[in-house]
Amino acid sequence: MEAVVFVFSLLDCCALIFLAVYFIITLSDLECDYINARSCCSKLNKWVLPELVGHTIVTVLMLISLHWFIFLLNLPVATWNIYRFIMVPSGNMGVFDPTEIHNRGQLKSHMKEAMIKLGFHLLCFFMYLYSMILALIND
Amino acid sequence: MSAPAGSPHPAASARIPPKLGGAAAPGAAAPAVPGLGPHQQNGPAQNQMQVPSGYGLHPQNYIAPSGHYSQGPGKMTSLPLESQCADYYCGLYTIPTQNVVTPSTASQQPGAQQMYGRVPPAPHIVGSTPGSFQGAAASASHLHTSASQPYSSFVNHYSSPAVYSANSSVASQGFPSTCGHYALSTLSNAAYPSVSYPSLPAGDPYGQQIFTSQSAPTVRPTGDHSFSGQNTAISHPSPLPPPPSQPYHQQQSLSGYNTFSWSASGLPSTQDNPIRNHTSLAAANNNLTNTVADSLSCSVMQNVQPPKSSPVVSTVLSGASSARTPPAANRPVEPVASVTQPSELLQQKGMQYGEYVNNQASSAPTPLSSTSDDEEEEEEDEEAGVDSSSTTSSASPMPNSYDALEGGSYPDMLSSSASSPAPDPAPDVDSAPAPAPAAPQPSKMAKPFGYGYPTLQPGYQNATAPLNPGVPPSSPYSGLQQYAQQYPGMNQLSSSLGGLSLQSSTQPESLRPVNLTQERNILPMTPVWAPVPNLNLDLKKLNCSPDSFRCTLTNIPQTQALLNKAKLPLGLLLHPFRDLTQLPVITSNTIVRCRSCRTYINPFVSFIDQRRWKCNLCYRVNDVPEEFMYNPLTRSYGEPHKRPEVQNSTVEFIASSDYMLRPPQPAVYLFVLDVSHNAVEAGYLTILCQSLLENLDKLPGDSRTRIGFMTFDSTVHFYNLQEGLSQPQMLIVSDIDDVFLPTPDSLLVNLYESKELIKDLLNALPNMFINTRETHSALGPALQAAFKLMSPTGGRVSVFQTQLPSLGAGLLQSREDPNQRSSTKVVQHLGPATDFYKKLALDCSGQQTAVDLFLLSSQYSDLASLACMSKYSAGCIYYYPSFHCTHNPSQAEKLQKDLKRYLTRKIGFEAVMRIRCTKGLSMHTFHGNFFVRSTDLLSLANINPDAGFAVQLSIEESLADTALVCFQTALLYTSSKGERRIRVHTLCLPVVSSLADVYAGVDVQAAICLLANMAVDRSISSSLSDARDALVNAVVDSLSAYGSTVSNLQHSGLIAPSSLKLFPLYVLALLKQKAFRTGTSTRLDDRVYAMCQIKCQPLVHLMKMIHPNLYRIDRLTDEGAIHVNDRVVPQPSLQKLSAEKLTREGAFLMDCGSVFYIWIGKGCDNNFIEDVLGYPNFASIPQKMTHLPELDTLSSERARSFITWLRDSRPLSPILHVVKDESPAKTEFFQHLIEDRTEAAFSYYEFLLHVQQQICK
DSSP, rough: OOHHHHHHHHHHHHHHHHHHHHHHHHHHHTTTTOOOOHHHHHHHHHHHHHHHHHHHHHHHHHTTOOOHHHHHHHHHHHHHHHHHHHHTTSSOOOOTTTTTTSSSSSSHHHHHHHHHHHHHHHHHHHHHHHHHHHHHHHH | OOHHTTTTTTHHHHOOOOOSSSHHHHHHHHHHOTTTTTTHHHHHHOOOHHHHHHHHHHHHHHHHHHHHHHHHSOOOTTHHHHHHHHHHHHTHHHHHHHHHHHHSSOOSSSSOOHHHHHHHHHHHTTTTTGGGGIIIHHHHHHHHHHTHHHHHHHHHHHHHHHHHHHHHHTTTSSHHHHHHHHHHHHTTOOOOOOGGGGGGGGGHHHHHHHHHHOOOOEEEEEHHHHHHHHHHHHHSSSTTTHHHHHHHHHHHHHTTTHHHHHHHSHHHHHHHHHHHHHHHHHHHHHHHHHHHHHHHHTTHHHSTTTTTSOOOHHHHTTTTTTTSSSSSSOOHHHHHHHHHHHHHHHHHHHHHHHHHHHHOOOOOOOOOOOOOOSSSSTTTOOOOOOOOOOOSSSSSSTOOOOOHHIIHHHHHHHHHHSOOSOOHHHHHHHHHTTTGGTHHHHHHHHHHHHSSSSSHHHHHHHHOOOOOOSSSTHHHHHHHHHHHHHHHHHHHHHHHHHHHHHOOHHHHHHHEEEEEETTTTOOOOSSOOOOOOOHHHHHHHOOOOOOTTEESSSSSEEEEHHHHHHTOOOEEOTTTTTTOOOOEEOOOOOBBBTTTTBBBTTTTOEEEETTTEEEETTEEEOOOGGGGGGEETTTSSSOGGGGGGHHOEEEEOOOTTBBBBBSSOOEEEEEEOOOOOHHHHHHHHHHHHHHHHHHHSSSOTTTOOOEEEEEEEESSEEEEEOOOOSSOOEEEOTTTTTTOOSSTTTTSSHHHHHHHHHHHHHHHHHHHTTTOOOOOHHHHHHHHHHHHHHHTOOEEEEEEEEEEEOOTTTTOOOOOOOOGTTOOSOOOOOOOOOSSHOOOHHHHTTTTTTEEEEEOOOOOHHHHHHHHHTTTTOOEEOOTTTOOTTTTTHHHHHHHHHHHHHHEEEEEEEEEEEEEEEEEEEEEESSSSSSEETTEEEEEEEOOTTTOOEEEEEEOOOOOTTTEEEEEEEEEEETTSSOOEEEEEEEEEEOOOSSSHHHBBHHHHHHHHHHHHHHHHHHHHHHHHHHHHHHHHHHHHHHHHHHHHHOOOSSSOEEEEEETTTHHHHHHHHSSTTTTTTTTTTOOOHHHHHHHHHHSSSSSHHHHHHHHHEETTTOSSSSEEEEEETEEOOOEEEEEESSOOOTTTTTEEEEOOSSEEEEOOOTHHHHHIIIIISSSSGGEEEEEEEEOOSSSHHHHHHHHHHHHHHHHSSSSSSEEEEEETTSSTTHHHHHTTTTTBBBTTTOOOHHHHHHHHHHHO
């Protein structure tokens, strides 16, 4: 059972890593002026919710399976995702708003955030991988 | 025109053939007169002139430029004249010459353009012609002679808002600047000495007067000469003949300055100038202030203040920049005149210029084409031309290297640029040194002068670079620079005299510590001018007008750390598309741009040799294309540095097909009108239709212009206006959930083919819905339909809305709680309620469609949400609260006048604007109405002349290895005539390494406007109270940083540098502004509208909104009045915004930008009430009065001409309210007295104490 949890987490984590990379690539495209803000933001906003859901599922899964340490590790990031999603002003077009992304260094902070998430997910990936192997051996 | 004028002064003989001064003349002259150098033709003429030789050198430099200009700007005919002028000035007055040139064409338009002003320099070129000395003088003289025309033109300038801009820019630049100043001054109220214009004809007399009576700027003159050439020229019509000059000489000799002046004077005209200066110096004794002003081109400024303010005032002005300031009380008249004229001339030239260019260039812009970049700039047109190394002889050896410039190698620059049109620059340069021996001497002489003055701060001194050994002229320059620096010293002196000091002054004056808590009259009596960057004269002259382009710090800190220490915002304020009367338009096959950063070639690039130039933004070395080697203005080859692109910091290119993604679109206008019951009740349709009928022929456009109409209530109505129909067909679409276009082809029709149908429709519209009972408003669906209609072409959608949208997509709920209007806590709902309008705006923007919103509502309409449709599509927003055509006649009148402006003003379609800056700086936040498409590219579906922008900057890399930074704005647009054009503005600023220098260069007005923009963002993204705290902290931080680092004085009071002394006052004004105030009942829509205005108004208009101007108008006199057209416009002094200034016996006018209040005190003189208001006594004045009757009395005439003049200075007509002391309406008036305490806000003094307390914490 434990192995199943971690196999799932591992797959989910892979998806999140890809997503983080995708965010970084798209944002840097915008930075380099390869795409315009409108299309960049509509691309990214599409994936904000899946990312949030994907990460929340893993977090909840860890809570259910009573892996406290991993749960607590994931909690801040999951909370941040949800907070960010909820706090989007009513007039904005999503977490990434094309009219504001070039203002006040938002692009940079989005980029930084995507980088941090990528690092975090990589860390989680190896943790899940280790835990999965351990679980499989124990089985 | 110019010719005649010119002739007078210089003695006829002097002039040379002038034709274009260009080229030929200068060439000949230069070589011919070895000593003087081409420019100096004057020199040859008069030895005295030689003194200026130093200057002469300069002149040469200038000359070259002038030559270009002259040709360009001046029409063929005019050119010759101009050229002459140029010659005259050339040495000394290069700038003036420019003016001169312009004069030739007397353009009617108001806005004086800086650019042209620069152009004027061209005249210098002419230099070669002996007669030319008129240059400065000539210009003046021209003006005088032509006086009547020029004046008129002046008037125009003033009247039009555009003018202002021009003025501002100018300051730094020589004459042009002066002109600009004038214009500004006029605008601002400055007393336009110009009034004197009329006297111009009498120019000579003036000159004399100057000598005799004026106290003028003594010392500095010398320094000025070189620069001042401009000033002097302007002010004094050089025309004054020799006689005056002699007197001057004497004076000069006395002062020791003589040499300088003389040198400059080389020509008779020049003499005049110098003389004046000298005289002024002599006079100066009397008025320090004057001197100051003189020192720089400031003279113009001086004019402004003139009459009233006495010398004292002028002193204040001295601000380093000089450009702005100096209104010497004495001189008012002279300067003005000169200024104005130039402006006119300039304008014309500009136009002509364009033509010339075209001819020569031959290339024409072809509309078709295709392709290429989306963004304008992206394309690469450039190509390098052929390069080759050919060096022709010489053209200016290092024409524009920055280093040289900074170093003080100005001469080189000048020479290169200046090189007279005709002659090759190289020769000039070379010859100049040799020939000019005299000149050098003078220059030396001059130096002493300069030295005499207090030395500038080290930082500044840097600017004065050492002389170039190679180039004799250089020395003169240095002298000049010194002078310039000296000026400040003068300023300081003067500053002691008066409280008028302008912020602008750089250096000493701007750093003079002011104890805010003890300085009772902090507000100057004359308008505040933009500080002039502390650059050398050449660069100053070339620099962009502050009306178009301003930076909050005119001295850029070297590192971000230094900027952080100063605690001041760094950013740019732009007004890129403002109405310019003169603008060099360049048609060329290849638009020369840097290959790596795509910067357009500009006056601040450096030419490494004949064939290569170094980009001033990225420092890449580029080839000079073959075509660029040929100068169409002078028709000479091998002088790339004299091309108009390199002589003007504001130019417009006709773009080739490389800059088009599709053929240029036609002008397309769509009107979307609310016809619900509410709208019909308000009655705006009548006014709109009437205005449209009147202005139908004036809509900007060509034969392809298309127009369409839609109306909506709970359904959407389209109008088929297809040619051939007997009457307009109305098509109703009631499916608002899925709007479609009933007949897509016939809804937008050609204006000319269907004019009769359109007129029928406009006549019928107001009555069509008179009995409607439909109260709903389906704005969203109507906008969707409009988008579908416009998307194939792009264009402008004008939406008239009178209530909250209540049906279909984009419907809104009322979010305002009336009980919270005066809450001091949280103000909610400043942001949009839905993203519908934002999405729509982005869609529109993508299809090159801008949406302009006219909101005419009596109730809450959620402007915060609706405004998004304009904000992101680069539209504009007009808001008429409580609009009703009969119950609120003042709003109705305002709508009518605004519509007239709106319908007839210039418009640019499918525009993009890119802002570039020197490597090391980066832009991180933009303010205004547009969509930021990529990091530095603003997408503007439409651009209009009333739109302003702001940009925040940060310093990413140390700028230690560069002494100058440049900013370039390129606006690519399709004109209403279907031409693709690029308007380029380039601003150059010095880099400083000390905190004191940073403070010395603060442009308080620009800083306040930028802060206001930032505060709006903060209010929306965070909260209003955060924004207010941030504003207060901005004052506290900057003053405490100043106190702890720069100021050595340990005072108990609150110390601020003079450049920042108005900072707390303005911030307090912001806190009491509708957008940010709390505790006072403010409707949400009013507040949001104020925020929208802060975001998109250009600086000049925004400042009036933030800090209104108060004048006392019951005692208007002609003292210091200016003449605009045929009217005499009195120039009352500014009063501080406090009830203590309101006496019961007086009548006061408050200019709040979009509203005028006239407050009548209870004890106001019955004569005034009767003569001006047309009522027998105070009691009989009605409560609502919005017009001044046209009475045939002197005081009525003065009051009306003053108000008209103020009105003419802005694009949108303000409403006038006459407020009796007792009427309930007076609270509106008193709200604007920001120095007084209100129940919810500090008085100014309390605010200072509060700030002081915060600092001490």
